[in-house]
Amino acid sequence: MMACVEAQLYVIPGSHPSMAARLMLEAKGIPYKRTDLMPVISKGVLRAVGFPGITVPALKLDGRKVQGTGEIARELDRLRPEPRIVPEDEERRAAVEEAERFGDTDLQKPVRAILWWALRKDRAPLRSYSEGAKLGIPTGLAVRTAAPIVALSARFNEATDENVRRSLAELPAMLQKIDDWIAAGTIGGEQPNIADFQIAPSLRLAMTLDDLRPAIESRPAGQLALRLVPDYPGHIPPILPPAWLQPLRSETAAA
Ligand SMILES: N[C@@H](CCC(=O)N[C@@H](CS)C(=O)NCC(=O)O)C(=O)O
Secondary structure (H helix, E strand, O other), X not given: OOOOOOEEEEEOOOXXXXXXXXXXXXXXXXXXXXXXXXXXXHHHHHHHOOOOOOOOOEEEEOOEEEEOHHHHHHHHHHHOOOOOOOOOOHHHHHHHHHHHHHHHHHHHHHHHHHHHHHHHHXXXXXXXXXXXXXXXXXXXXXXXXXXXXXXXXXXXXXXXXXXXXXXXXXXXXXXXXXXXXXXXXXXXXXXXXXXXXXXXXXXXXXXOEOOOHHHHHOOHHHHHHHHHOOOOOOOEOOOOOHHHHHHXXXXXXXX
């Protein structure tokens, strides 16, 4: 019989790495309690409950504090080896960890910048990302008073016009990289690994923007995201300047 594990996961609603942690806990069959935090305020709360860092996902596991998707994956494998998230075979692990690094840094960041750029332009869709969340205050109130949080988050995440435009121009090459990893079998297998868990939620979050969804969903990368994360809260109607989306449009046409 498996020992009972006490797990408490701190997330921000709509956060892609938070979704990665949720999927990993579910894959391991570990029941957990979830604490939903408002962005920015999350940093102080995480410190107050004793985490060393200021980002979600953050997990209390039998009293131990584990923070960041990569650390959480490895701790879960240690605690409950099956199904394995980080491959044991050295060669396979090296390939998967390369894709994981890309997901952790290269992909997470531009998606965050694009999202906050859009939410700064129009806060109305914010509510849709908090669907099902328990923020401690009514969601409507949280959203109505979120202007400073959105402004700060946009600043922290460097959601400038220039960055967002560049991120959009770089997105097709990133999607190609992901499609190539799927073709090579590094990700997209029946049993998701850490790179799948890292990459799919970022793509899925990007797909909550109507502006981005067509260019992603038409490719293997998008299909993988939809398979691993069928439901993702949030929806942003078209908002990005059409000229910035040109690199993605030609991509959709080519596919
Ligand atoms: N690469 C890290 C990134 C974690 C991260 O940056 N999380 C963001 C949310 S997506 C965060 O906590 N930001 C603080 C804030 O929004 O105030 C991971 O995968 O764990």
